[in-house]
Amino acid sequence: MTDLKLQIIAQLNLQDLKPEDIGDDQSLFVDGLGLDSIDALELIVLLQQQYKIKLANADEGPAVFKTVRTMAEYITAHQATNS
């Protein structure tokens, strides 16, 4: 989870944040970390670059990118399917 947080910080250039500043279950968007639609695009790119995962269905986005934990679970599930 910490690695994923580091990747998110780097991808989104969240300069003042450390992994421990982002809660596992903290909402990433709006009232949580305050990310927006451009950040969502960056997160899609992150999944593809780091984990070779293409988000096939855009409707899945809100659920996948809800928190760091939901992202991690999605990555783990995808890696298990592909292994």
Added chain:
Amino acid sequence: MYIIATANISPQNTFEQNEVLKNIVEYNSNQLTCIEPDYKSFIDAKLIRRMSRIIKMGVTAATKCLQNAGVSQPDAIVTGTAYGCLEDTGLFLTKMVEYNEELLTPTAFIQSTHNTIGGQIGLMLQCHNYNNAFVHRGFSFESALQDAIMLLQENEAQNVLVGAIDEITNTSHTILSRLGLYKQGNICNSNLFAKKSKGTIAGEGSSFFLLANEPTENNCAKLNALHTFYKPNNVSEIEGSINNFLIENAILLKNIDLIIVGKNGDATNDDVYEELEKSIFKNNVTINYKHLCGEYPTAAAFALWLATDIVKEGKLPAVYLKNELSENPIKSILVYTNYQNIHHTLLLISAC
């Protein structure tokens, strides 16, 4: 028209009012890099993370210029840039190559366009007024300035925020070096004109001006005229253009206190200026400015900023030797500068 306020981020100390050109900042390199201010005082922390260096320099200089003018919403925002947001452009192109053209980094791609800075200024100010960006190589700033002048002359706007922004990145410096633009090896910018050799030094900058039709209590200067000409065949043509410009503006060279010229240390490029200094400029005091900011396509904006500062203060900044000038305040300045002997610019500035 009047220059109400300015702000300038450059390789010299030009941003903080109390430090303006007190001492020359020396670089032992063929690349001069801007001295950047603390952006957090000017840009929301949430916005900063997404901005590349040139965007931060652009919006900060624009914000400071408006603050200096006491204006919150300009009637128009006009920017000029030759290279645009090169860092973002390089980033998304590199990523595209790295990922076999399958992936695009969204932020870098979105912000790579030449009108990003004007757009960001408008967004930050929530200003929905006229917003335009000009990308015309060595005439990018001049085109923006011409647009601003016309907006004011035609009463489309009462004040216009106009600026020029260009950056040099490692990638662009490498490419332009291959084209032979810059001197080989390291050189001190203070000694740029000491020895004749090929090439110049790379520069960059972000200069903004608030222009208005009507004077205010805090005017910096009066911008009397702008003229550009393209690829003159020889020095005689340049002399002719300068003479015509002066006649059109009803001023004689003997009544101009100072001429700012655009020598850049390139032997071929500087021949033009040296011939002019022996002919029509021979009785005038001339000063150079590109050893301060380096050479870049919108460097004329630095010259306009410098001229504005000089007529506002009435004297040369401390970085210049003053022994050639009389004790009288400097009230009128002619700027003659060119970019690669292709894009030639004349500006006439006077005290208010």
